[in-house]
Amino acid sequence: MKLSPYRLLIKKAAKARGVKFSNFDPFGKFQYLQKGKKKILIDSSRPMETSHLAYRISDKKELTNFILRRHKISVPDQIKCKEYKEAVSFLKKHKDIVVKPGDSSLGKGVTVHIRTIPQLKKAFTEAKKHSKAKVIVVEKFIYGDDYRVSVVDFKKVYALQRIPAFVDGDGKYTVEKLIDIKNAIKLTYKKDIKKDKTTKQVLRKQGMTLNSVPKEGQRVFLREIANVAVGGTSVDATDIMHPKVKETAIKIAKVLKLPVAGIDLMTKDIKKPGGAVIEVNSRPHIIMHHYPHVGKPRDPAGDIIDMIFKD
Amino acid sequence: MLNKEDFTYFSSYLIGKAAEDRGIEVKKIFKQGELSKDDALQLDYKGHQEFVIYQVTSKNSNIAQRIQKNKALSKYVLRKAGIKVAKGSIFDHTEKDQIIKYCKEIKYPVVLKPLAGKHGTKVFIGINSDQKLEQALQQYGGKYRTVMVEKEFSGKEYRIFATNEKFVAATYRVPANVQGDGIHTIKELIQFKNKDPRRGSGHKKSLVKIRVDKQLVNFLDSQKKKLTTVLKKDEIIYLRKTSNLSTGGDSYDVTDIVHPEVKKLAVKIVQSVPGLAYSGIDYMTKDISTAPTDRNYIIVELNGSPMISMHHIPYSGKERNVAGAIIDQLFPETVKK
Numbered sequence: 001m002k003l004s005p006y007r008l009l010i011k012k013a014a015k016a017r018g019v020k021f022s023n024f025d026p027f028g029k030f031q032y033l034q035k036g037k038k039k040i041l042i043d044s045s046r047p048m049e050t051s052h053l054a055y056r057i058s059d060k061k062e063l064t065n066f067i068l069r070r071h072k073i074s075v076p077d078q079i080k081c082k083e084y085k086e087a088v089s090f091l092k093k094h095k096d097i098v099v100k101p102g103d104s105s106l107g108k109g110v111t112v113h114i115r116t117i118p119q120l121k122k123a124f125t126e127a128k129k130h131s132k133a134k135v136i137v138v139e140k141f142i143y144g145d146d147y148r149v150s151v152v153d154f155k156k157v158y159a160l161q162r163i164p165a166f167v168d169g170d171g172k173y174t175v176e177k178l179i180d181i182k183n184a185i186k187l188t189y190k191k192d193i194k195k196d197k198t199t200k201q202v203l204r205k206q207g208m209t210l211n212s213v214p215k216e217g218q219r220v221f222l223r224e225i226a227n228v229a230v231g232g233t234s235v236d237a238t239d240i241m242h243p244k245v246k247e248t249a250i251k252i253a254k255v256l257k258l259p260v261a262g263i264d265l266m267t268k269d270i271k272k273p274g275g276a277v278i279e280v281n282s283r284p285h286i287i288m289h290h291y292p293h294v295g296k297p298r299d300p301a302g303d304i305i306d307m308i309f310k311d
Numbered sequence: 312m313l314n315k316e317d318f319t320y321f322s323s324y325l326i327g328k329a330a331e332d333r334g335i336e337v338k339k340i341f342k343q344g345e346l347s348k349d350d351a352l353q354l355d356y357k358g359h360q361e362f363v364i365y366q367v368t369s370k371n372s373n374i375a376q377r378i379q380k381n382k383a384l385s386k387y388v389l390r391k392a393g394i395k396v397a398k399g400s401i402f403d404h405t406e407k408d409q410i411i412k413y414c415k416e417i418k419y420p421v422v423l424k425p426l427a428g429k430h431g432t433k434v435f436i437g438i439n440s441d442q443k444l445e446q447a448l449q450q451y452g453g454k455y456r457t458v459m460v461e462k463e464f465s466g467k468e469y470r471i472f473a474t475n476e477k478f479v480a481a482t483y484r485v486p487a488n489v490q491g492d493g494i495h496t497i498k499e500l501i502q503f504k505n506k507d508p509r510r511g512s513g514h515k516k517s518l519v520k521i522r523v524d525k526q527l528v529n530f531l532d533s534q535k536k537k538l539t540t541v542l543k544k545d546e547i548i549y550l551r552k553t554s555n556l557s558t559g560g561d562s563y564d565v566t567d568i569v570h571p572e573v574k575k576l577a578v579k580i581v582q583s584v585p586g587l588a589y590s591g592i593d594y595m596t597k598d599i600s601t602a603p604t605d606r607n608y609i610i611v612e613l614n615g616s617p618m619i620s621m622h623h624i625p626y627s628g629k630e631r632n633v634a635g636a637i638i639d640q641l642f643p644e645t646v647k648k
Contacts, residue, residue: 024585025384030374041374041585048586051369052376052615053362063351063364066341257369282373 005189006044007031009287013301019309035309045260045301046283047308054257058282061102061137064256071255073248074276076266078139084124087138091120094140099123102135112224113141142266142276146226147237149245149263150284150300151253153307158289158298159241159270164223165193165231169214175203176210179222183231189291193222193231234288236295237270244273258282260304313337320514321620322366322634323350329634330354333645354641361641366616370640372586379584379613382426382459392583394576395609399461401426404451410460411441417462423447426457436463436552464609466595468554469565471573472622472633474589474640475581478574480566480622480631481599487521487550487559491542497531498523498538501550509624514557517624521550521559562621564628565599572602580610588640591617 003011010031014021020034030041041048046055057063062080069075077094080102081087091097091114099120100110109130111123127136146162167178176195183192193199195210199222203209206220214220226232245265253261262284267275286300313331317339318324327337327350336355340362352363361369367376378384386396398417402410414421419439425432433455435447451458472479489500504510505520512520521527523538527550531537534548542548554560573594581590591614596607622631639646 025387027384029377029381029384041372043374043377046373048372048374050373052371052373053364053367053369055373055376056364056367057362067362070340 003028004044006285006287009290009301010042010044010304013299013305016302017305017309019305033305033308038309040308042304042308044283045286045304047259047304049259049308050282051257055282057256058258058261058280059103061100061279062135064280065139067255068252068277068280071251073252073255074274076139076142076276076278078137081136081138084121087120087124087136088117090138091115091117096141098139098141099127100137100139101127101131102137103131103133110225139278142278144266144268144275145270147265147267147270147275148284148288149241149249149265150286150289151249151258151261151263152300152303153259153310154250154253156300156303157238157241157246157249158300159237159245160288160292161235161237161270162226162228162288163233163235164221164226165199166219166221166233167193167214169216169218169220171216172213174211174213175208175220175222178214178220179210187291187293189228189234189287190293191229191231198223228288233294234292236289236292236298238289238296238298241270242273245270245275248273252277252280256280259307260284260286260300262286313339317342318350318515320350320365321511321516322514322618323352323363325620325623325634326363326366326368326637327352327354329632329638330642332635333638333642335638335642335645356642356645359642359644363641366619368588368637368641370588370637371615375584375586375588376615379587379590379615380427382424382612385584385613388584389580389610389613392579394580394583395603395605397422397461397464397609397611399459402458402460404448404456404458407445407448410448410458411444413460414438414441414444417460420463422461422463423451424459424461425451425455426459428455434553438463464595466597466608467599468611469594469596469599470562470614470617470621471569471577471592471594472589472617472619472631472636473574473577473581473592474636475578475587477636478569478577479636480564480633481569481573481594482621482625483563483565483599484554484556484621485561485563486552486554487527488547488561489521489542489550491544491546491548493544494541496539496541497536497548497550500542509626510559514618514620517618517620518562518626519557519559527551556618556621561626564622564625564631566622566629566631568600570600570602573599573608576603580613584613587613589637590614591619 011021022032024030024032030043065075065078097114098112109127114120148160150158179193262281264278265275289298289300313327315324330337338353340351340353349365354361389396421438423435438444468484471481501521510518510520551558593611595609619633622633
């Protein structure tokens, strides 16, 4: 059976620490980690210690938002909509919003930076397509850069900036050629920038096409969402993160009782305190910290193994 | 004081109530339906804080819960631990020929159920011919593509609540039924039974009103009865094939008659799933007061969010404080020694 890259990462970290890694079931869902008498299960980056309750709270975006707010952690204003008209009045109040399914992952069905009714209408339909429970969440759009802050064992914290897919112009090549050049650079956990419908739409919003030639030094974004899986760039920011940001991340993991947590943070400057928590993942793709495109690689998988076998 | 009316699930209320009885401060953290239809409670006791959402506590691991929910995976785990489960296999609902072939191999009667389903949705029992099999298969598709085909086991359906430390309670569950009096029609008897204040709709109460629908009428028809039929005195008629309480079934407390070896087995079952702290075990056997052997019982399924209300307010028999056992696990410091 072929293991996913996320599980291979755990396997590698386990082996390096003399921990036995084996399959638990014939379906490849869960794996055993064993050292001495201790034998526990792991599901990619989510250890057995993560309770079903903690999973359930982090899986429901509106519940995470509610509980974090109760603990005085900055989160965007948000409502759950049953009907489209609730989203309309939310847009009127906040002017610039995000629409997302209440229960999906990996940015599926999410539209950001919505300012008009036609944009809202389209986004609402899109979000509905990706929500099993047909729960739509609308929240105020927070300006800033997109960071993933991962916490292991309520003490180790790693930060990574995610920049939406982009190319930098040189005054000579077309956007299409620049994409090809960038895609030719192969790195672990670096995905190709797509030349699909969404890319064309994002270009059109900037008055460009794939055939446009951007000026030298001009940065052209090809996606609105900072997702590495669709060609985004990742930059390690662990060392520059403000101590308050780190403190808040640990507090979030404690409040939600998540031994491994991936926090999506929007902030204008991670070197300063502040920002808002968009969502929290109970099985984060920690692989992005192991292979940042820019900056120092980190080892959260090793920390997870150390956490499990600390005693 | 918590108000029963503020809860979507009676079982959630019972957990909150058990905590209050223990001197734990209980707050409902959002109003019914405000954020979600789930009931969410915050429990505080001398600096120790816990949340309970729906009937989920911090004690069961997410991995354990997912093992329970996945019928194929939970059967695999139980079988490996030496616990008996029904013989069966998984198919896509379109693989008709393979399914028929498999049924010939394990021999009718068989049971069909969706791999991912709950509360008895799309469960067909007593299938004893190719024709009935084909009819049942037509009910699958869409959300319910993967079908689990199992050899039918004959026995009574019990629900056991156990933790990884102790057996707590057992209930015998009977499909929705009415008993004749020689005067009233089936329809009237259903109406009388539904007047019982313990019966509600959804999961608001411990028992559920019997709903007269097409399925019920068809099932009566298969027994050559109609809604207007007058039943003889003491004649019992079943209105559903499955014993789910959510379709109007009755629950009888049998805690006191459970064989000691069954109690031990129940704890072993919970322990066999890594990270599981408690579970509602669907236990099938002819008589729960006899010791389990290799052939006289099977585990049908494990329920991570069991309707514990069935033990608290059974249709008949003694009331059992299952919520108390859950609080024992969450707040061991409140257990009287």
